[in-house]
Amino acid sequence: MTPLLPRIDRPQDLHGLDEDQLQQVAQEVREHIIDTVGEIGGHFGANLGTCEIAVALHSLLDSPRDKILWDVGHQAYPHKVLTGRRDQLPTIRQYEGLAPFCAIHESEHDVMGAGHASTSIGYAVGLKEGMRLKGDVDAGKVVAVIGDGAMTGGVAFEAISQAGGLGTPFVVVLNDNGMSISPNVGALSRSFDRVRLNPKLWHAREGVEHRLTELPGGIGAAIERLGPQLKESIKSFWAPGLFWEELDWAYTGVIDGHDVRALRRALRAALDARRPVVVHVATVKGKGFAAAEEGGLEGMEKWHAAKPGSIANRVPTKAKPASPDAPPKPPQYTQVFGDAMVREVRRDRRVVGITAAMNSGTGLNILQKAEPEHYFDVGIAEQQAVLFASGLALEGLKPVCAIYSTFLQRGFDQIVHDVCLQELDVLFAMDRAGLVGDDGPTHHGVFDIAYLRPLPNIVLAAPRDEAMLEHLLRTGLEHAGPFALRYPRGEALGTPLPSADGSGVRTIEVGTGEVLRTGSRVALVGYGSGVAKALEAADLLAEHGIEATVADARFAKPLDLPLLQMLAADHELLVTVEEGVLPGGFGSGVLEELHGSGANVGGLLRVGLPDRFVTHGKPALLHAEVGFTGRAIAQRVEAALTAGRGALAGA
Structure with missing residues (x-):
């Protein structure tokens, strides 16, 4: 087939293509991402899963008049490719190159810039209500694309509630792949799994409703008279969209997120509905790349991002064996923290580790494997992580909230009101403190000293090397009251650790240099x-x-x-x-x-x-x-x- 992607320089170039051609463009976008990101590194799996979504949306909408909002943005590479940045993709996440996420200064098609999850629906409500307040009868359409992992964030639910109450006419595309970076957790995730694995549930529900009304002996007639009450009761058990419908949203799904024709049909109907609508789409994280697609949850997590040079000819490259003469590399700070947490839990059974959907990123995957009863993942919900830790502390436990510095900003009120005000024994382990690199300003951990220092009752500490990290972690766990520990991303300095079993770890007198x-x-x-x-x-x-x-x-x-x-x-x-x-x-x-x-x-x-x-x-x-x-x-x-x-x- 003649390649089509080289002809797509702006979204409107998709408008004249038929659906078979659009399907071809989506696959060419996927191959372009595999080839490019496999060489330079960057966000990978989520982008491979959204190629058809991006093509379907841009083929129906007129961006930037119509607004497409990509939650987080690490699934927006196809959107960037289709909006005039195809040839710049090799510069993504590089110094002075394309931004790693959507960025309003970079393109008129990037309506919002965000690197933290769960925000797109809130933006969308504001955009559409702003259009209405301006009296713009020909205002553009608004679509928010959000992943099921991001749906564990509380701000998404707040926006859904507001939009349902206002009747704001816009569309949410719920991109359901069962993953964020790590496997999703919580009851909402289990609900999505249930729907995704059996998308014909609603047919079964309709069958039950019909058969109940046909029961003999007058029972069926009595059930039929119950009417709406009966149907609501049955829906509460069967219907995948009940949550949305109870909040005055229309629900449609589950749609095959890799079928452009099916996506366009569902999206067209949703865009014409003039009310809040969610289109529930099932996709595969890592679609088209066998190592991710066929590797199950472990493969999808591993290929959330690709390292530079990790793919050649669209298959993973083999890692070069280390030279036997090469000195061992220092450990990562994250690894040091994770190993130390296991030792601290075994030393003091009151110690508990908490993450907000970043178990491997914070090193708590090590604790999860070694001491699963002392490990909790609350999902992308930093506020709940801090509140949960507060409850544990009130019961006499020693919770450690392992949250990146940049993400802990989202739990600031809980740090102030629930931890510091009550002087609770909560330790904040802030990985990625400082300039983190390629992820840029949304992820740099540069504000935590300034936003925590004014708070009464809290101790702020930072290690100069990996050995001091272990000492200060022990110090924080032995301290009575709030304690914040910041440390950088990447390799430590190679300082010898106190001891393999933790026996050499000591406490530092608080407030001493x-x-x-x-x-x-x-x-x-x-x-x-x-x-x-x-x-x-x-x-x-x-x-x-x-x-x-x-x-x-x-x-x-x-x-x-x-x-x-x-x-x-x-x-x-x-x-x-x-x-x-x-x-x-x-x-x-x-x-x-x-x-x-x-x-x-x-x-x-x-x-x-x-x-x-x-x-x-x-x-x-x-x-x-x-x-x-x-x-x-x-x-x-x-x-x-x-x-x-x-x-x-x-x-």
């Missing part, structure tokens, strides 16, 4: 990953005859005031180094604490991340862009000492 290197003139105080940058800067300064003191703060709250006072008094310049935003961050806390104590502060230089959203790209590139490198820090220190200034300097 540690001097790692003694010098004069300048003191560098690092927090978390900032310690390594401070040590790197100190080495470079030494080459220029400046011997710097380096300290590990270990805690951003409470701060080690005696240590800070001593460093400020004994050095011309005090430098704070943190991988978080400067406004309200660790350096701000040091400044506030020293000034509040009346300490004599000569010069104070704060090094951290700027007051803006940082783009996507490899962490090393991003660190260079924002000046979070040892060399950049050393240059700023030298400039400050040369100028002899005694004023506050920002980064």
Whole structure:
């Protein structure tokens, strides 16, 4: 067949194609994604499952006048391919390339930008009601595409309730593949499974209704007189769409999400309904890529994202064996945390691990396998994770909420109102703290120091290496009250761990720092990953005859005031180094604490991340862009000492 995809430069180019040609385009989009993402890496499985959905929607709608909203956006690569970015796909998630998710600055066809799940329906209600308020009778149509994993998020339910009450006319495409990143959990997921595995349930329900009315001895006639009450009772047992219909939505499904003809027929009817409609679509995550499609849940989870060079000729490449002479790589921080959690559970049976649909991402899959009774997954519901942890803490347990820094933002009110106010023993383990790289500004964990530091009763800690991570985890579990522990993504530093069985793990006195290197003139105080940058800067300064003191703060709250006072008094310049935003961050806390104590502060230089959203790209590139490198820090220190200034300097 003659390739069609090279002719699709905008969505309207699909409008003149017949349904067989549209099916062909969907397959060509899939092959383009396999070839491209297999080489450069990126979100993979979910995108392969939405090729026909994207083609069907754009063949019926007139984007950007009509609005298509892709929840999360890691299933929107087909949408990007069809909206003028086909040839740019090889740059996706690369520095200065296409954004990893939808981004309103990138294309007029990206109506909303979001990297956190469950938000598309809320956006859609606002868009459509905004059109109505403007009195635009010819306003465009609105469609939100949301996965069944994202439907475990509470904000999706809030939007569904509002739309049903208002009668807002738009369409939700529920893309049901049984997966988010990890297998879905919870009662709603089981309900979707039941429907997906037996899409003829509603036929069975109709048969039961009919046969009941035919029962002899007057029973059938009596049942028929019950009318609507009987049918509602039967629907409550049989009907897959009852949840939606009870909230004044129309439900249609289950539609084969890989059949363009069936999708177009269902979508056309839904778009014409002039009321809220959900089109329930069954798809396969990893469709068309055998390793994902035929690998069951494990295969789909493994291929949620593809690593660079992991696919060639549309099949997985074989990993190159490690050289026997190559030194072993340091462990990932996530792995260190996961292993430590198993030891802590076995040491203290009150310890429990909680994740919000990110078990392998947080390392709690290790705990799930080793101690399943001490592991809980609440789904994409960070607020519930914190509330659940609060309930466990009230019963005397020691819950650990393992949630990425960026996702913990979603549970902020619960942290304030339910944990800190009541001084509950909840430990927040925040993976991906700092600039995480290719996923970009939606996923950078750069705000947690600033948003947690103002809260009463909470302790903030960060390890400089993997050994300190184990010590601080133990410290947090032994501490009475809220405790937040942040650590970065990726490889640790190669520092020897305390012991294989955990016997060498110790608690750290809360609010105490540690001097790692003694010098004069300048003191560098690092927090978390900032310690390594401070040590790197100190080495470079030494080459220029400046011997710097380096300290590990270990805690951003409470701060080690005696240590800070001593460093400020004994050095011309005090430098704070943190991988978080400067406004309200660790350096701000040091400044506030020293000034509040009346300490004599000569010069104070704060090094951290700027007051803006940082783009996507490899962490090393991003660190260079924002000046979070040892060399950049050393240059700023030298400039400050040369100028002899005694004023506050920002980064």
